[in-house]
Amino acid sequence: MKYMLCIYVDESAQPAAAVDAPHQMSPAFAAYVEALRESGILVGGDRLKPTETATTLRVVDGEAQVLDGPYADTKEQLAGYLVIDVPDIDSALSWAARCPGASRGTLEVRPIWE
Amino acid sequence: MEKHNLEARAAAEAAARQSYGKLVAYLCARTHDVAAAEDALSEAFAAALASWPEKGVPERPEAWLMTVARNRSIDVIRHRKTASASMTELEQLFAERQADTGETLPDERLGLMFACAHPAIDAAVRAPLMLQAVLGFDAAAIASAFLVRPAAMGQRLVRAKRRIREAGIPFGVPGRDELPARLDGVLEAIYAAFAEGWSDPAGTETKRRSLAGEGIWLGRLVASLLPEEPEALGLLALMLFAEARRAARRGPAGDYVPLAEQDTALWDARLIEEAEALLRRAGAAGTIGRYQLEAAIQSAHVARRQGGKTDWPAIVVLYDALAALSGSPVVAVNRAVALAEAEGAEAGLRELDRAAEDRRLADYQPFWAARAGLLAQRGDGAAADAAYARAIGLETDEAVRRFLQQRREALRR
Structure with missing residues (x-):
């Protein structure tokens, strides 16, 4: 079964990314993604830019409303996601527990419709 | 009134902690209905909290709870939960009378534990079931400790209890011929509970830390009820050895400290001595077993x-x-590490390669950390780096992750 691990973290509490390479994952995170890949369960995933770059849109009565900022202004924000293919939810949870994001923030584990 | 209330609440909670398992075990020993016993007991605790603040805490709270719960459980069986939670005047009088007669409860907890760890119960749910039935942990707390969805854990527990009732799983200590195999299940479940608590070395998560404590508590209970069983003593010794080193597992800044670098002054000498004595007592019986061996390694x-x-x-x-x-x-992994210490990195790596034929080790962090360490010793930097990366990616503990990261970076210097 495929599961999406949504990684929520407090952006303000994040360690400042390396100035010269802000797009780079932390070594711990890179190792985690590598372990997923080596185990043959990684389907995909991405890291998102901070919510200050987010734009929100919805159409109300046929008119588009575009707003600066994230969908919900919460303390912890979606910072990235991973999609993994594992036998069951227990296995998904044990992999979620290994994600460095789980020690710093919160992981939401959601099964994907297939 | 407020003070009274607090006192009554404290008395109920103390009684809950000390006698929960005893009361559950006694109630379901004949009915085999763990769920009904828990329901009856929770109603008895509710009744106590409603009644004790006004009328004072009875002299023997445990006996009081027992009597009410027993009446409730008859009620529950009769009406299947249609009974109201409020207590009639008559019932209360009856409860007090019974509590005054001074009967002591026979301790049926061991029987309950054997039922929870029966071979007919799914091995994965035995430890959770024991934590709930004997110690009163709720499903949500157990689910977190075992990394399972709370709703799923709740269902598994309900199913297991139904199985105990409907499959006629016996309550009680099995006979001599059956005992060793059945005791194994009980000890394994206790160790699983302990290990889940132990895996939070910093002890930052109270829920988990207390799980290690509860494992030891269950281990003490079994060792005291079966004092002639060397493996029961061995398991308790093993847990005490591990517990004795808890404070040394983290540096002042919360950093992970491996066993070889731990400050032995931080080890709890009292626990170590208790564990050594248990191990000696177990050894006197002359039958070796898994827990005695593991405790001997700790020793x-x-x-x-x-x-x-x-x-x-x-x-x-x-x-x-x-x-x-x-x-x-x-x-096999632990053996390889010990072998490397005794005979050098090459010997250890050979053993690890052999162990790696078991595919389960692919996701096992200590395997990769051990491999990385030995490869580094041999001077194989690139392979060690890759193995450290794998170990880091598989670790759940932030402090251990940092520690492995430091080892990995040290390779590059």
Whole structure:
């Protein structure tokens, strides 16, 4: 079964990314993604830019409303996601527990419709 | 009134902690209905909280709770939960009368534990079931400790209890011929509970830390009720050895400290002595087993506090015996590490390669950390780096992750 691990973290509490390479994952995170890949369960995933770059849109009565900022202004924000293919939810949870994001923030584990 | 209330609440909670399992075990010993016993008991606790603040805490709270719960459980069986939670005047009088007669409860907890760890119960749910039935942990707390969805854990527990009732799983200590095999299930479940608590070395998560404590508590209970069983004593010794080192597992800044670098002054000498005494008592019986061997390995490790040195060849021999008993890949990894200490990195790596034939080790962090360490010793930097990366990616503990990261970076210097 495929599961999406949504990684929520407090952006303000994040360690400042390396100035010269802000797009780079932390070594711990890179190792985690590598372990997923080596185990043959990684389907995909991405890291998102901070919510200050987010734009929100919805159409109300046929008119588009575009707003600066994230969908919900919460303390912890979606910072990235991973999609993994594992036998069951227990296995998904044990992999979620290994994600460095789980020690710093919160992981939401959601099964994907297939 | 407020003070009274607090007192009553405290008395109910103290009674809950001390006698929960005893009360559940006694109530379901004949009915085999764990869920009904828990329901009855929770109603008895609710009744106590409603009544004690006004009328005062009875002299023997446990007996009071027992009587009310027993009446409730008859009610529950009769009406299947249609009974109201409020207590009639008559019932209360009856409860007080019964509580005054001074009957002591027979301790049926061991029987309950054997039922929870029965071979007909799914092995994965035995430890959770024991934590709930004997100690009163709720499903949500147990689910977090075992990394399972709370709703799913709740369902598994309900299903297991139904199975106990409907499959006629016996309550009680099995006969001599059956005892060793059945006791194994009980000990394994206790150790699983302990290990879940132990895996939070910093003890930052109260829920988990207390799980290690509860495992020891259950271990003490079994050892005291079956004082002649060497494996029951062995398991308790094993848990106490591990617990004795808890404070040394983290540095002042919360950093992970590996066993070899731990400050032995931080080890709890009292617990170590208790564990050593248990292990000696177990050894006197003359039948070796998994827990005695594991405890003996721990004992060899803590011997460092006196001599300053670890007898690695002796530890290898103990692991040999353990591997012959269990054939577990985890044992094979530990054995390889001990062998490397005794005979050098090459010997250890050879053993690890052999162990790696078991595919389960692919996701096992200590396997990769051990491999990385030995490859680094051999001077194989690139392979060590890759193995460290794998270990880091598999670790759940932030402090251990940092520690492995430091080792990995040290390779590049």
